[in-house]
Amino acid sequence: MKLVTRLAFGASTLALCTTGTAFAQDDGVLRQEKVTVTGSAIAGTPEDAALPVDVLTAGDLKLEGSPTITELIRNLGVSSGVDGQTNQFASNGLEGTSNINLRGLGPARTLVLINGRRQTVHPYAIGEQAQLFVDTNMIPSAAVGRIEVLKDGAAAIYGSDAIAGVVNFITRDDLSGFEVGGDYSTFEGTDGDYNINAAYGFQGDNWNWVTSVGYNKRSEVPLLEKDWAILPFDENPVGGWSSLSNPGYFVILGARPDLPSGTGPIGQVNDSGCTDLGGTEVGTCRFQFTQFDNLVEEEERYQVFSEYNRTFGNGVDFHLEGLYGYSDVPEWKTSPSYPPQVLTSQLLLASHPGYQQYIADNPSAAPLMNAGFGALYIGRTFGWGGFPATNGGPQEGFRTYESYRLAGDLTGEWSNGVTWNTALSWSTTEGERITNDTYINGLSIALQGFGLCGDPNTGAVPAGAVPGQGGCEYYNPFSNSIPEGAINGDANPQYNAALANSAALADWMTDGVGTVVTTDLLVWDASLSGVTNVQTSGGSVAWAAGAQIRREGFEVDPNEVTDLTVNPGPGGTGPFSFLAGTTPADRDQTIYAIFGELQVPLFENVDMQFAVRYEDYGGDVGSTFDPKVAGKWQVNDDFALRGSAQTSFRGPTLNQLDGVATTLQFVSAASAFKAVDQFGNPELSPESAFSFNIGGIYDNQNGFTASVDYYNFDFSDPIIVEDQADIVGAAVAAINAGDTENPIFSRITFTDNNNDGLNQANEIARIRTNVVNGPDIKTSGIDLRAEQIWDLGSSEFSLGGEATYIIEYDVDDFEIEGVLISGGDRVGQFNRSNFSRSLPQWKANFYANWAMGKHNVRGVMRHIDSYDDERAPAARGNVGAEIDSQTTFDAFYTYRADAFDLGLSVVNVTDEDPPFAAFELNYDPYTHNPFGRTFKISVTTRFGGK
Structure with a gap:
């Protein structure tokens, strides 16, 4: 006892x-x-x-x-x-x-x-x-x-x-x-x-x-097995909700004589398929990425x-x-894709098949989209449709560890x-x-129709290649490429099978960071x-x-x-x-x-x-x-x-x-x-x-x-x-004070999405x-x-x-x-x-x-x-x-x-x-x-x- x-x-x-x-x-x-x-x-x-x-x-x-x-x-x-x-x-x-x-x-x-x-x-x-x-x-x-x-x-x-x-x-x-x-x-x-x-x-x-x-x-x-783990946006906006989604939103580019480049944003279009696929519209289509993640x-x-x-x-x-x-x-398991940090490379031209189909399906957006020569895609490569290479689910990685020990004493x-x-x-x-991630150059050329036929690492395109033809494929970021919501399973009424992204394209655009x-x-x-x-x-x-x-x-x-x-x-x-x-x-x-x-x-x-x-x-x-x-x-x-x-x-x-x-x-x-x-x-x-x-x-x-x-x-x-x-807090304070020379900016990479030459908090790309x-x-x-x-x-x-x-x-x-x-x-x-x-x-x-x-x-x-x-x-x-x-x-x-x-x-x-x-x-x-x-x-x- x-x-x-x-x-x-x-x-x-x-x-x-x-x-x-x-x-x-x-x-x-x-x-x-x-x-x-x-x-x-x-x-x-x-x-x-x-x-x-x-x-x-x-x-x-x-x-x-x-x-x-x-x-x-x-x-x-x-x-x-x-x-x-x-x-x-x-x-x-x-x-x-x-x-x-x-x-x-x-x-x-x-x-x-x-x-x-x-x-x-x-x-x-x-x-x-x-x-x-x-x-x-x-x-x-x-x-x-x-x-x-x-x-x-x-x-x-x-x-x-x-x-x-x-x-x-x-x-x-x-x-x-x-x-x-x-x-x-x-x-x-x-x-x-x-x-x-x-x-x-x-x-x-x-x-x-x-x-x-x-x-x-x-x-x-x-x-998803725990009812407290996934909450609506209004109950916890930082609980796995991202403003960068798929479908995302599109910044339409057109003539802008007021900007140094002469071109720039003339308006924004939110993809109409957001809520059908499970997103929540709060300014943009909010993407709930933790639904793809595991508790264990x-x-x-x-x-x-x-x-x-x-x-x-x-x-x-x-x-x-x-x-x-x-x-x-x-x-x-993790989100189907990570958010991009450099948004200026995500340019798609007005000739993009998904762009044209979206105009046809959404007449209210047609005047603005027709006025532009193309758009910047602001979103994740893969999102509500899941990762095509895993049949619409999360992307996957792995971790392995192996240990040996030998010790002796007298x-x-x-x-x-x-x-x-x-x-x-x-x-x-x-x-x-x-851990998988998306190639910067691969996404860029795929939006131009050179997916699968170009080099995703360098962005090199073969001479004579034709967008969307001869083994080349478009990456389509519009909702018309997504058959159903990966989480809710609801069918997408504007889905067009001819515009869907293939599993082969998803594999080509991504690779393992290892x-x-x-x-x-x-x-x-x-x-x-x-x-x-x-x-x-x-x-x-x-x-x-x-x-x-x-x-x-x-x-x-x-x-x-x-x-x-x-x-x-x-x-x-x-x-x-x-x-x-x-x-x-x-x-x-x-x-x-x-x-x-x-x-x-x-x-x-x-x-x-x-x-x-x-x-x-x-x-x-x-x-x-x-x-x-x-x-x-x-x-x-x-x-x-x-x-x-x-x-x-x-x-x-x-x-x-x-x-x-x-x-x-x-x-x-x-x-x-x-x-x-x-x-x-x-x-x-x-x-x-x-x-x-x-x-x-x-x-x-x-x-x-x-x-x-x-x-x-x-x-x-x-x-x-x-x-x-x-x-970031110090940088935001400097931005608000108009202090454009603050040394804290050396720690942040900005994308200058607006092409105005000024640092802005919503343009933060990377932080050192x-x-x-x-x-x-x-x-x-x-x-x-x-x-x-x-x-x-x-x-x-x-x-x-x-x-x-x-x-x-x-x-x-x-x-x-x-x-x-x-x-x-x-x-x-x-x-x-x-x-x-x-x-x-x-x-x-x-x-x-x-x-x-x-x-x-x-x-x-x-x-x-x-x-x-x-x-x-x-x-x-x-x-x-x-x-x-x-x-x-x-x-x-x-x-x-x-x-x-x-x-x-x-x-x-x-x-x-x-x-x-x-x-x-x-x-x-x-x-x-x-x-x-x-x-x-x-x-x-x-x-x-x-």
Whole structure:
């Protein structure tokens, strides 16, 4: 019964809040393991309660339905702004991945370890932040014995990236026999998700070998399956509604002696087929593109982890581990086409067959259209009719990721009691992404009737080619080319089959913007630790010292049409209308470090930790010296105080130093999505931080425990990506002030649709943002947790809870091109207008647990505070000023016998929808669970051994 009670400390609630001690089960008896807990390099340290370390065991996770790593981290109070759900409108291409973001400081600032060793980062960065992260989806859940979460800076022990904290996945090595399990979960709108895993372990007298495999399958869930996910235009104008559509609208061109060119716009025609095909007319035909998108992409994942441990006759311990992971998103779905950025190339002449047919079918438009020599088409290449090459549906791309890891170490002890360790680890991940886009030149010549016979990349047309003849085809942007609405299925009364766009033409006009990106990491570690002869009032002083060399590699291999060195395109950003190309890259850096640590028991009730680390990046980044001090004062048998203070340092990652990437972002001034090109910066300086933690721990030795911790982080020179909203806002202000020479205009490409030589907000084509050292950041908050256990004889009952309150997240003012950008406190904000993530002020979890022999029943209440959408009303469509708070309830039942486990779960029992947010997906994917009531069953069976 004690075992079940202790395991109930887990998952997203208390999780052994008062110590950093790890526990294991042996024949039903709870025992403490002698391990080096995360946060210390001194071998044999059983715990370090001076540091805020939570330990989540595999048993803890079973009691809460064995959540995925994404769900686990999202639920923790210390976690804010997790990029773990399908979200192509901000996370940009991270489908199938998961990361950890402690304190809302960014996943690149949380160090993720496997068995205390580093793992290479995922090849693709978070789109809007240029932050690389470790993909935790590659770690098989069956291999995890416990997870240690250090919620404190730890650069002195671990080096760069450990600014916000450390999450250490420690694998199980105690399995004997065969174990197989699986789970199935379902919610409204899905065909179900399932996981299958198996593990086999051998235990010898002086060795063990444990291998775990996992298979995960997620079913595709279209946004259309959720009634809250697709809203009418007047309920959320920024919820996936674009002013650029198909059918779009047509700017008729004619004689204009008042313009420098002598020609220009003489009027506008909205395509009459808009509403028949499912559009909404508000000035133009508004296109609802998220109806083609998914809430969950189809995902398939394979994972293998194997480790071998042996103790040789001389007492030397040998450890070897290997990991393989493969993740596949085979049919990533998106809008039939992206909006074009350069509209001046979309010219069709009055002789165009679709143009002539439209005049015949719509006599009211005939006088204006006949007065012009042609028109500019303002819209998407494919829209309400879908993408012809996929039978009228969305366009598709794919993402695949493959990871390998091999790590080994030797540990021994000399006759003088000094423990030595040396380790070598290597890991690599290769990712490939393909996303389709329309050729700029291909669209241009297809509008002239040279589709299929010309070169879509260069725009070259064969000599003697005749528009629309001899294998040449017109691209027809009018509604008379569309047989029926792709979403509503309604027939188009003005459809003309002779004017339809062929699937072959669609394929010819589009191509895959694709890259293969590879990261790799090679690390050598060596350390010594022991106990000195120096005695203090509390005992002997322990020490550790060590060195580390790590080599990081980053390689970008774009396909031919994406490679800017081969295909710069007509504007230098590549040959495609929306997505920018990139340049090949093959970069690496080697980092050298030495460190030292002391554990000093000053008195019987006062323990101190002192640590220092010197790390050298070389080159322009330079070196750093980071100290750390931590202490615990056991005031009496029931109460202790703890605290720590340290500096941290993080150099720019290789992806941040050069290259270009494109993200898809809504630009309110243009009332459309625009391409935001993100450029690396070789002049980046490293970022640094000073942080401290002060807390108290109470344990009345009679079942009640509680803790409170105050944390404080002070960042200098954080590496960020400039906000396009700041750049556009400054440009609009300059336009309104008539400031035609403002340097902010250098960041924006304008199309000059009106041919008047003036910049206008609705003529924004592309926006350039840079990776820069941003404004200083200060954040602080309080972690609270408590639990009471009652021993009822044949059963035990416990109540507990944990909460995190963010006091401040204050960002300084800074400048872009000499324009002052205001900072401020970002707590309690959605933060869609800046580089931060969502920051609800409160997150809390409360639970009740009843353990009865082999049975366990658990209920959890989760609460997320309300927060504001800080954007100006126009930027959020004049809706959604506040994102409401949310309270959900989960219920779990667990049965555990010697050879069989059963788990039943209902997450979100009352089927609460996520609170509304003025976002493309109509909810905040960084904070809330969108799935509604979710049922899950899990089964595990063991054969042989124990």
